[in-house]
Amino acid sequence: MTVQLQVYMLLGALALFCVIFFLLKKGMMSVKYSLLWLGLSVALVVVAACPYIMYVLSVVLSIEMPVNLVFLLMFVYVLLVLLSLSVAISQLAEKCRRLAQANALLEQRLRELERQHSAE
Amino acid sequence: MENKQTRVLVIIPCYNEQENILNTVAALRSAAAALPYAVDWLVVNDCSTDQSAALLRENDIPFLDLPVNLGIGGAVQSGYRYACRQGYDIAVQMDGDGQHDPVYLDTIVAPVLAGELDMCIGSRFLEKKGFQTSFMRRVGIRFLSGCIRGLCGQRVLDVTSGFRATSAPLTAFFAEHYAADYPEPEAVLAASLAGFRIGEAPVQMKERQGGVSSISSFKSAYYMIKVTLSLVIARFSMRRTAKRQGGRP
Numbered sequence: 001m002t003v004q005l006q007v008y009m010l011l012g013a014l015a016l017f018c019v020i021f022f023l024l025k026k027g028m029m030s031v032k033y034s035l036l037w038l039g040l041s042v043a044l045v046v047v048a049a050c051p052y053i054m055y056v057l058s059v060v061l062s063i064e065m066p067v068n069l070v071f072l073l074m075f076v077y078v079l080l081v082l083l084s085l086s087v088a089i090s091q092l093a094e095k096c097r098r099l100a101q102a103n104a105l106l107e108q109r110l111r112e113l114e115r116q117h118s119a120e
Numbered sequence: 121m122e123n124k125q126t127r128v129l130v131i132i133p134c135y136n137e138q139e140n141i142l143n144t145v146a147a148l149r150s151a152a153a154a155l156p157y158a159v160d161w162l163v164v165n166d167c168s169t170d171q172s173a174a175l176l177r178e179n180d181i182p183f184l185d186l187p188v189n190l191g192i193g194g195a196v197q198s199g200y201r202y203a204c205r206q207g208y209d210i211a212v213q214m215d216g217d218g219q220h221d222p223v224y225l226d227t228i229v230a231p232v233l234a235g236e237l238d239m240c241i242g243s244r245f246l247e248k249k250g251f252q253t254s255f256m257r258r259v260g261i262r263f264l265s266g267c268i269r270g271l272c273g274q275r276v277l278d279v280t281s282g283f284r285a286t287s288a289p290l291t292a293f294f295a296e297h298y299a300a301d302y303p304e305p306e307a308v309l310a311a312s313l314a315g316f317r318i319g320e321a322p323v324q325m326k327e328r329q330g331g332v333s334s335i336s337s338f339k340s341a342y343y344m345i346k347v348t349l350s351l352v353i354a355r356f357s358m359r360r361t362a363k364r365q366g367g368r369p
Contacts, residue, residue: 093300096188097190097194097197097300100186100187100188100190100198101186101190101194101198103186104164104184104185104186104187105184105198105201105205107184107187108182108183108184108185108202
């Protein structure tokens with residue numbers, strides 16, 4: 001890994017960190033979902049500051065270029081984040097369905113009560 | 121046993137059915153009068169974009185008004201929840217587009233009422249009378265029927281029929297567990313694995329009277345893949361329960 005790449009990774013991690021911090025401050029993202037992304041920026045800083053980890057790992061996994069290992073790991077990590085988002089969306093859809101049904105049942109009950117009330 | 125103390129709720133999911141919904145309810149009303157048990161109906165308006173909701177309100181038809189579109193599964197499930205809360209003995213699901221003739225209501229209710237079945241499905245294919253749908257759809261239905269038979273041993277011919285009666289315990293089960301998008305075949309599998317007794321009764325269906333079917337030919341491939349996948353998943357996510365005994369639950 002070249003020194004330039006290390007600098008780019010540090011800058012990228014810093015940018016990612018700033019964006020997440022901004023989103024959190026504005027309340028556009030909950031802390032729960034920010035942890036995954038913060039983890040990514042921390043990992044980037046660690047790798048940029050200490051590329052030795054990647055050299056050892058790439059030898060162990062017999063990957064020729066350590067930088068390819070960095071890309072591979074980032075790709076896998078992003079895949080995992082996407083999967084977790086699909087899970088979160090599915091759970092939200094289920095909650096949304098329950099809420100809509102409960103709302104419709106309540107609305108019908110209210111309408112029925114109003115009808116009885118006006119009939120009296 | 122057969123008196124007006126027994127209460128049956130007919131759940132009619134409705135999405136943009138302004139041409140059909142009043143006729144469907146009127147046909148149901150006249151068919152219900154002759155039956156030896158009390159029949160109520162509940163239309164579930166799945167956030168229709170036409171005049172369905174206004175028509176239901178003007179004509180004083182009991183209905184649930186879903187605030188967002190949930191699809192047929194979510195709509196029918198709200199009906200099951202209502203039936204469960206109101207303590208109905210039997211819940212019947214019936215399409216609002218005029219395909220299902222309320223004349224056959226007693227045909228599918230009777231086996232459940234007698235305690236022989238927990239779910240009785242009105243089937244087009246038992247006597248092969250009435251509208252038999254297109255060849256390709258019959259192939260698809262036969263394939264799904266084979267899937268269900270292979271996955272849980274339950275033999276049902278008309279697995280996509282949305283004309284079905286369910287006993288109170290099964291209604292309570294569906295109020296909690298019901299598939300979301302295209303739920304009819306998956307509901308058969310889930311009910312069978314949970315130990316409910318399922319059977320069919322011969323009915324005749326009509327071609328839909330107006331409006332647009334929920335399954336267009338363009339989406340058919342997507343439908344088949346999705347339903348087959350959800351059947352396989354459902355088989356692995358549920359543990360088989362022993363069949364319930366006969367007699368009234």
